[in-house]
Amino acid sequence: MPKLNGGEIIIESLKKENVEVVFGYPGGAVINLYDALYNSDLKHYLGRHEQGVVHAADGYARSSGKVGVCIATSGPGGTNLVTGLANAQMDSVPLVAFTGQVSSSLIGKDAFQEADITGISLPITKHNFLVTDIKDLARTIKEAFYIARTGRPGPVLIDLAKDVTQAVTEFKYPDRVNLPGYRPTFEGHKLQINKAAKAINNASRPLLYVGGGAVISGAEKELREMVDKAKIPVTTTLMALGIYPEDQPLALEMLGMHGTQYANKATLETDILIAVGARFDDRVTGKLDEFAAQADIIQIDIDPAEIGKNIDVEIPIVGDVKTVLRELLPHIEAKKNGVWQQRIKELKENYPLKYEDDGSETIKPQYIMEEIDKYTNGDATIVTEVGQHQMWAAQFHKYKKPRQFITSGGLGTMGYGLPAAIGAQIGQPKEKVVLIAGDGSIQMNIQELGTAQTYNIPIKVIIFNNKYLGMVRQWQEIFFEKRYSSTKIPAPNFVKMGEAYGIWSKSVDKKSELDSALKEAMEHQGPAILDVHIPEEENVYPMVPAGAGLKDMIGG
Amino acid sequence: MTHILSVSVLNKPGVLTRIAGLFSRRNFNIESLNVGKTENPEISRMTIVVQGDEKVLEQVTKQLHKLINVLKITELDKNSIVERDLILIRVKCTRKQRSEIIQIADTFRAQIVDVAPDSLMIEATGTEDKLEALTELLRDFGIAEFVRTGIVALSRGQAAK
Numbered sequence: 001m002p003k004l005n006g007g008e009i010i011i012e013s014l015k016k017e018n019v020e021v022v023f024g025y026p027g028g029a030v031i032n033l034y035d036a037l038y039n040s041d042l043k044h045y046l047g048r049h050e051q052g053v054v055h056a057a058d059g060y061a062r063s064s065g066k067v068g069v070c071i072a073t074s075g076p077g078g079t080n081l082v083t084g085l086a087n088a089q090m091d092s093v094p095l096v097a098f099t100g101q102v103s104s105s106l107i108g109k110d111a112f113q114e115a116d117i118t119g120i121s122l123p124i125t126k127h128n129f130l131v132t133d134i135k136d137l138a139r140t141i142k143e144a145f146y147i148a149r150t151g152r153p154g155p156v157l158i159d160l161a162k163d164v165t166q167a168v169t170e171f172k173y174p175d176r177v178n179l180p181g182y183r184p185t186f187e188g189h190k191l192q193i194n195k196a197a198k199a200i201n202n203a204s205r206p207l208l209y210v211g212g213g214a215v216i217s218g219a220e221k222e223l224r225e226m227v228d229k230a231k232i233p234v235t236t237t238l239m240a241l242g243i244y245p246e247d248q249p250l251a252l253e254m255l256g257m258h259g260t261q262y263a264n265k266a267t268l269e270t271d272i273l274i275a276v277g278a279r280f281d282d283r284v285t286g287k288l289d290e291f292a293a294q295a296d297i298i299q300i301d302i303d304p305a306e307i308g309k310n311i312d313v314e315i316p317i318v319g320d321v322k323t324v325l326r327e328l329l330p331h332i333e334a335k336k337n338g339v340w341q342q343r344i345k346e347l348k349e350n351y352p353l354k355y356e357d358d359g360s361e362t363i364k365p366q367y368i369m370e371e372i373d374k375y376t377n378g379d380a381t382i383v384t385e386v387g388q389h390q391m392w393a394a395q396f397h398k399y400k401k402p403r404q405f406i407t408s409g410g411l412g413t414m415g416y417g418l419p420a421a422i423g424a425q426i427g428q429p430k431e432k433v434v435l436i437a438g439d440g441s442i443q444m445n446i447q448e449l450g451t452a453q454t455y456n457i458p459i460k461v462i463i464f465n466n467k468y469l470g471m472v473r474q475w476q477e478i479f480f481e482k483r484y485s486s487t488k489i490p491a492p493n494f495v496k497m498g499e500a501y502g503i504w505s506k507s508v509d510k511k512s513e514l515d516s517a518l519k520e521a522m523e524h525q526g527p528a529i530l531d532v533h534i535p536e537e538e539n540v541y542p543m544v545p546a547g548a549g550l551k552d553m554i555g556g
Numbered sequence: 557m558t559h560i561l562s563v564s565v566l567n568k569p570g571v572l573t574r575i576a577g578l579f580s581r582r583n584f585n586i587e588s589l590n591v592g593k594t595e596n597p598e599i600s601r602m603t604i605v606v607q608g609d610e611k612v613l614e615q616v617t618k619q620l621h622k623l624i625n626v627l628k629i630t631e632l633d634k635n636s637i638v639e640r641d642l643i644l645i646r647v648k649c650t651r652k653q654r655s656e657i658i659q660i661a662d663t664f665r666a667q668i669v670d671v672a673p674d675s676l677m678i679e680a681t682g683t684e685d686k687l688e689a690l691t692e693l694l695r696d697f698g699i700a701e702f703v704r705t706g707i708v709a710l711s712r713g714q715a716a717k
Binding site for chain 1: 565566569570573574577578581611614615618619621622623624625626627
């Protein structure tokens with residue numbers, strides 16, 4: 001058996017896990033690992049900040065469906081990963097993060113660049129490990145990948161004492177994991193499946209409420225079959241946009257705080273709500289006791305703790321969404337649901353998404369999304385930052401396929417978009433990747449433009465520039481009498497800044513110039529920045545005020 | 557409502573932190589938590605006393621199950637378990653009061669484990685109720701300090717039911 005040092009064992013283990021790409025940032029405590037990377041065929045992308053590195057790994061994981069891998073050094077390297085880990089945990093993204101740690105003899109002595117990253121990351125990872133003995137290294141990596149990608153996926157952190165990456169031992173990668181406390185349920189309970197089928201067959205106004213779990217499980221085909229067979233309308237959360245094509249008559253698009261009126265109204269009328277890999281988040285349900293108040297609820301989820309966490313569920317089914325839907329399908333009766341289909345059609349006709357356009361040269365943000373949709377034939381992967389632009393991107397673009405919309409949902413992390421777009425492009429090299437950003441969010445990890453430039457990652461960055469932290473400003477306008485406390489935010493000259501990074505950049509503020517500017521940006525080989533000036537006080541509508549019920553939508 | 561959970565965990569570093577952290581971040585109320593070795597050196601058993609209704613208990617159990625190092629969770633039925641709590645109490649006492657306190661301790665099958673000129677230390681084990689009754693009786697003399705372990709519990713064997 002070959003003898004390898006810790007760094008080499010990590011590289012060999014990553015190969016066994018079919019990892020092709022890692023994102024990272026070197027430092028003293030991971031120098032042995034970086035030395036092993038030097039001669040390896042793993043593709044390493046050097047970020048500009050560890051937060052950028054972890055978000056890139058997250059974007060890569062979401063776009064490719066594989067496990068994202070990132071590396072950071074001890075102390076500040078590890079603490080800079082924190083936001084990215086929490087972000088991945090909230091949205092169930094499979095990541096394995098390696099951090100350096102001071103040598104095992106120095107742990108606990110406040111050594112240089114020491115931080116207790118396993119302690120810090122404990123509540124924001126699915127699991128974490130501290131490795132202080134090289135004999136545990138290969139097994140730990142095997143377990144970390146298994147935990148990250150199975151069940152409800154999530155981030156796993158491996159903290160590596162520096163002496164472990166230096167030490168030498170025989171390398172043997174285990175074939176199987178031995179985790180007696182970890183056994184996710186995949187198949188649904190037969191009795192529950194029969195119950196659910198009966199409830200769906202007897203329902204007159206069924207509604208599918210589909211979340212990120214369905215995307216992770218890869219259940220788009222089963223979902224489509226279910227909709228086609230029983231003519232059940234579908235609404236999706238922010239995390240699942242595109243899992244059911246939004247141009248279909250039964251697609252109600254997004255529900256919730258900034259969802260469509262027709263989706264929210266359908267939740268008020270449905271008699272059976274079928275939650276598929278969705279977790280009844282407060283941004284979806286609004287006031288809980290008014291949510292789907294007329295309906296019995298079926299909830300399919302791989303995580304038993306999601307069942308009954310926020311809302312009482314009549315028929316829970318614990319299991320992998322795709323597997324459960326496949327088990328459920330033969331029991332579902334083909335149906336026309338004519339009256340309900342008619343009602344859905346009415347709702348869609350009577351309460352469409354809309355915005356005012358006065359015909360002037362002003363560029364409305366909603367219009368930009370429609371133009372991008374048109375220009376890319378609705379095929380581009382849209383990545384977003386967090387805020388108003390994120391909601392416009394969700395509302396005014398029709399998504400057709402899963403993993404087409406990549407966004408920070410649960411944690412709502414400003415600064416996620418740029419590095420995630422880089423990762424998403426690396427994960428889907430053939431797709432056009434468009435980042436929709438706000439002028440506030442883009443400044444939070446702007447240094448990653450350097451990464452995009454270095455590796456010539458051809459992302460198209462469209463900045464919705466309203467010179468405000470728009471979402472907070474909108475709340476201040478509506479709920480705080482326009483007291484715009486600290487929401488006016490100066491931005492740099494984005495064109496000059498892009499050019500300083502060596503990136504094609506252009507600014508546009510007239511509607512008549514948007515199309516040609518968009519075309520130029522889209523056709524540019526390599527990364528491009530388009531800074532689009534939009535009205536300063538445009539609001540996202542419709543809107544359900546925080547804590548109100550979905551029936552109390554305002555605007556739109 | 558009080559629930560007693562018996563939780564088997566793999567004896568890995570940080571397992572106590574993982575469990576305690578889960579309780580605090582999910583806003584669950586822990587009344588007492590006790591950890592000790594078991595017949596298997598790789599496994600520890602925690603006895604956790606939790607406050608909350610059935611819904612809270614369900615979430616506690618499900619969230620605990622998500623921890624990779626948690627092997628098994630059993631809610632112990634108060635009617636079919638042996639539960640024990642241990643208390644050490646230092647009671648102020650004058651020379652005159654000494655024999656009276658020793659009598660009380662005897663009644664509770666408690667032991668005097670330390671004698672000082674102005675105090676006695678008593679060790680007692682039993683159910684929570686018993687220990688509370690003992691503490692109550694000793695309060696009149698003045699309790700200098702006390703410490704309790706919290707409950708440990710095991711289900712009774714089948715035949716003993």
